Structures are given as structure tokens and as C-alpha cells.
Amino acid sequence: xxxxxxxxxxxxxxxxxxxxxxxxxxxxxxxxxxxxxxxxxxxxxxxxxxxxxxxxxxxxxxxxxxxxxxxxxxxxxxxxxxxxxxxxxxxxxxxxxxxxxxxxxxxx
Amino acid sequence: xxxxxxxxxxxxxxxxxxxxxxxxxxxxxxxxxxxxxxxxxxxxxxxxxxxxxxxxxxxxxxxxxxxxxxxxxxxxxxxxxxxxxxxxxxxxxxxxxxxxxxxxxxxxxxxxxxxxxxxxxxxxxxxxxxxxxxxxxxxxxxxxxxxxxxxxxxxxxxxxxxxxxxxxxxxxxxxxxxxxxxxxxxxxxxxxxxxxxxxxxxxxxxxxxxxxxxxxxxxxxxxxxxxxxxxxxxxxxxxxxxxxxxx
Numbered sequence: 609x610x611x612x613x614x615x616x617x618x619x620x621x622x623x624x625x626x627x628x629x630x631x632x633x634x635x636x637x638x639x640x641x642x643x644x645x646x647x648x649x650x651x652x653x654x655x656x657x658x659x660x661x662x663x664x665x666x667x668x669x670x671x672x673x674x675x676x677x678x679x680x681x682x683x684x685x686x687x688x689x690x691x692x693x694x695x696x697x698x699x700x701x702x703x704x705x706x707x708x709x710x711x712x713x714x715x716x
Numbered sequence: 717x718x719x720x721x722x723x724x725x726x727x728x729x730x731x732x733x734x735x736x737x738x739x740x741x742x743x744x745x746x747x748x749x750x751x752x753x754x755x756x757x758x759x760x761x762x763x764x765x766x767x768x769x770x771x772x773x774x775x776x777x778x779x780x781x782x783x784x785x786x787x788x789x790x791x792x793x794x795x796x797x798x799x800x801x802x803x804x805x806x807x808x809x810x811x812x813x814x815x816x817x818x819x820x821x822x823x824x825x826x827x828x829x830x831x832x833x834x835x836x837x838x839x840x841x842x843x844x845x846x847x848x849x850x851x852x853x854x855x856x857x858x859x860x861x862x863x864x865x866x867x868x869x870x871x872x873x874x875x876x877x878x879x880x881x882x883x884x885x886x887x888x889x890x891x892x893x894x895x896x897x898x899x900x901x902x903x904x905x906x907x908x909x910x911x912x913x914x915x916x917x918x919x920x921x922x923x924x925x926x927x928x929x930x931x932x933x934x935x936x937x938x939x940x941x942x943x944x945x946x947x948x949x950x951x952x953x954x955x956x957x958x959x960x961x962x963x
Contacts, residue, residue: 622744624741624898644863645867645912677908682905682912684905685856685859685902685908685909686860688898694896696898698744698901699904699905
């Protein structure tokens with residue numbers, strides 16, 4: 609049955625930084641990277657939400673529009689620092705449901 | 717399973733802890749093979765040391781050197797020295813004459829066009845520099861180290877180069893060009909950036925996996941002692957005795 613509902617994608621990512629970083633700092637860094645590379649329209653289309661971030665493990669889950677996965681991935685490449693500290697962000701997994709993504713991450 | 721390769725890491729070779737950190741991060745982001753860039757006169761011990769660090773982390777190691785000659789003559793001379801020592805040879809093509817010479821030489825693996833050079837790889841000049849066996853390399857670091865207007869110029873240039881390479885069927889390799897741990901990037905993320913620059917996603921993924929891996933495999937076969945010529949190699953040596961029993 610056809611549906612108008614947006615299909616989300618959940619992207620698990622890891623942050624490696626010089627010092628511990630907070631959820632807000634990570635979200636700001638990622639959204640600024642999208643804004644810088646793809647502009648306001650790109651950021652609006654991506655519709656990103658930071659679902660979860662574990663500062664202890666430095667990993668988190670971000671939700672985005674299913675058509676914006678590559679946009680998000682290409683933007684996180686350009687993140688070079690978070691809160692003034694050198695940092696690397698990289699995607700580890702992508703899934704269509706958050707439950708399946710958590711299962712994949714736990715089984716890893 | 718797809719194996720991802722990054723053929724362009726440029727660590728500070730004296731700093732072993734920095735190398736170790738880079739190798740660990742390369743493993744974490746999902747790279748199964750990496751190539752470290754060494755100067756042409758690097759001692760073999762230095763290369764072996766880096767190989768040992770990679771072996772500990774279970775990452776496939778390759779040695780690479782970058783040549784940046786000003787004249788074709790210098791390139792040929794440098795290639796003669798470097799080909800048997802390094803598994804990967806990249807040439808930074810600063811001028812059209814060097815680009816043409818490097819493209820014709822089968823000993824060159826990767827052609828790197830500096831971002832600041834204007835007309836070395838445009839629509840016209842690229843027709844004379846179609847490589848016989850080499851691939852064009854794109855370094856992601858050129859995009860991450862700038863922001864704003866500078867980056868828009870780089871994106872424009874890379875976009876045009878990819879368009880030309882696609883038209884002339886030149887294979888493309890995406891590398892990070894990382895100089896420290898914080899410039900290493902995930903291979904799938906680099907492929908996504910490649911797709912944003914004009915490659916289709918499948919070709920971008922191949923540019924970070926299959927194409928660099930095939931270059932590495934081909935060169936390893938050629939550097940092997942049993943290699944004679946393409947398609948011919950020693951399988952075993954057997955000494956035949958003649959009728960009188962002499963060998």
C-alpha cells in the first residue's frame with residue numbers, strides 16, 4: 609500500500625577526539641558540517657536527529673531521511689574538530705530500524 | 717566481503733606512536749589495507765618497522781613513494797630507482813609534460829594532480845594524458861583542510877576532473893591523504909563524498925576498494941621473485957640430469 613510516511617535511516621557513528629565530547633557538541637559539529645557542505649536546503653532535507661550518544665564509548669545513533677544517508681556520510685567526512693579539539697567522526701552501521709541497528713551493534 | 721583500501725597515508729615516520737595511532741584508527745574505520753608514503757631514500761628498516769606495526773593490528777601494509785618531478789627525464793630516472801623498492805608509486809603531475817610521460821609509463825600506479833595546478837587535467841589536455849595502466853587519485857584531505865569559498869573552488873575542480881576521467885574511462889582511486897590520525901576517514905564515508913563529487917555510488921565504492929586493491933595485488937605479483945613477465949612466472953625450479961648422470 610503506498611504511503612506518504614517518511615522512511616528514516618539510522619546511522620551509528622563513532623567519534624574519536626582529543627578530549628571527551630558532549631552530545632550537543634557532536635550534534636553541532638555534524639549539523640554545521642552539513643550546513644557548510646550542502647547548505648541550508650541540504651540540512652533541511654536531511655532532517656537529522658541525534659537519537660542517542662554515549663560519551664563514555666564515544667558512539668551514537670543519528671536519524672536522517674532515507675535519501676540523505678550519503679549526504680550525511682559525505683558531511684561527516686568534513687568534520688575535523690569538535691569544540692575546538694581535533695576529532696574524527698565516522699559511520700559504523702546504517703539500518704532502517706533502530707531496533708535492528710542496536711542488535712547489529714550489540715552483536716559486533 | 718568487500719575489502720577497503722587507503723593507498724595514501726603520509727605519517728610522520730619518526731614518530732612511532734603516531735604511526736601506531738594511525739594504524740589502529742585505520743583498522744577501526746574498516747580499512748583492511750593501507751599504504752604509507754615514504755621518501756625515496758627511506759631506509760628499508762623504517763619500512764619494515766611500519767610493516768611490523770601494521771601486522772600487529774592485522775592491517776595489510778604497502779609501501780608507497782610519491783614522485784614530483786619537474787621534467788619527464790627526472791621522472792624516468794626516479795622510476796628506475798623506485799619501482800623495485802616500493803609497492804605503490806604515485807606521481808604528482810605539476811605540468812602537462814610530466815603528466816603525459818607519467819600516463820604513458822606502465823610503472824606508474826597513481827596520477828595525482830595537485831589541486832593548485834589549473835590546466836594539467838582539463839578537458840583538452842587530459843586527452844593526451846590517458847594513462848595506460850595508472851589510475852587518477854583523489855585525496856579527500858584537499859576538501860577537509862579548507863572551508864568556505866576556498867572549498868567551493870576545490871569542489872568545482874574535483875568535479876570537473878571526475879567528469880573528464882569518467883568520459884575518458886580513467887579509473888579513479890579515492891584516498892584520504894591523511895597526515896595524522898585526525899585526517900583518516902571511513903572508506904564508505906569517502907565513497908559517499910565521491911558520489912557527491914560526481915561519481916555514481918557503486919563506482920565510488922569501487923574507487924575505495926576494488927580498484928586500489930587490484931593495483932596493490934598486481935604490483936605485489938610483479939615484485940615477487942617468481943615473476944618473469946606478465947603471464948609468466950616460475951612455479952618450481954627443476955634440475956634435469958642428462959644421460960651421463962651429469963646435471
